[in-house]
Amino acid sequence: MKTAVDAGVAQYAQLASVLRHQIAQGEIPAGSRLPTVAELAEAHGVARITARQAYGVLAREGLVHSARGRGTFVADAPTQRGAGLDAHLRAAINDPAAAELRIDLIEQQRRQPLPADLLGPFKPCASYDMVKKRHIHQGEPFCLIEMHVDSSVRALFPRGAEKRHKIAWLINQHAPGRLHEVQQTLSVAPADLPLSRALDCPFGTPVLQMTRRVLDRQGQVVLAGRFWYRGDRFVMDQSIPFDVWLHHPGMVIPDYHRGP
Structure with missing residues (x-):
């Protein structure tokens, strides 16, 4: 159920935000293999297309990348707000x-x-x-x-x-x-x-x-x-x-x- 905080925010954007926060805080370390789309969808109770869209958002931001046949991984040097700017x-x-x-x-x-x-x-x-x-x-x-x-x-x-x-x-x-x-x-x-x-x-x-x-x-x-x-x-x-x-x-x- 949506709360007043996330009302009106697309599910994929909410999921991307959760993963982004975990990456930024080091809860998911650089280089880590992320769950498959199916695993992510099941863990968060969302449709697979929602999980796939969330990964797409993070990929466009340079936070994750996918390797065919191997899965989705956190970038080796993910963007950290402010601290990582050259x-x-x-x-x-x-x-x-x-x-x-x-x-x-x-x-x-x-x-x-x-x-x-x-x-x-x-x-x-x-x-x-x-x-x-x-x-x-x-x-x-x-x-x-x-x-x-x-x-x-x-x-x-x-x-x-x-x-x-x-x-x-x-x-x-x-x-x-x-x-x-x-x-x-x-x-x-x-x-x-x-x-x-x-x-x-x-x-x-x-x-x-x-x-x-x-x-x-x-x-x-x-x-x-x-x-x-x-x-x-x-x-x-x-x-x-x-x-x-x-x-x-x-x-x-x-x-x-x-x-x-």
Whole structure:
């Protein structure tokens, strides 16, 4: 019987989720032979086609592979959320100056107001340019971004620069000293259909959502955006001195209700 937690989730997706968790936690070690489709179906009380579909999901994610006549096995180096990301992808995510990524521009709009939820209690600039883009590493998308940047600052960028560099890096290069404070909020939600298509990930798999605004010293929002990261291709690297974390909690948990 389905509970309120799994109501509406396809059986194969539920089964894939159980196996994914067991692999991630090391309960099923790398290289292990998994049950046959018939064995898996019987163990979990589902149809064989459901078991076969669950294995198909995990195979597409690179977690398992099948060998004809031998069975289905856990990959030798299964993807671990965050921990298994190579150094180049970690840099592509965390380094504003990262060069080892491809940037696909999806949509651009000029001189728009900043959405109210991104402005918060802070001062707006006169207008913003919206850039919707996708970040890709080694042929795989890992992030969908909707970015809003002060139109007067974006006018300083060389033509086409957003296809080669991250916007925060461009602002620092062409309007040095303008960026003063970064605020961001992270949450996790299942991928809906547009996100699963944009990020090339299964429907309903975890996606990290980040909202970020960057202020200048006058409390104006110079840059603000929404980010959606594939859950299996995200890790945030941070190093915060303990005394800063202890005595200045606003650096980790900003007070979004304060005014400029």
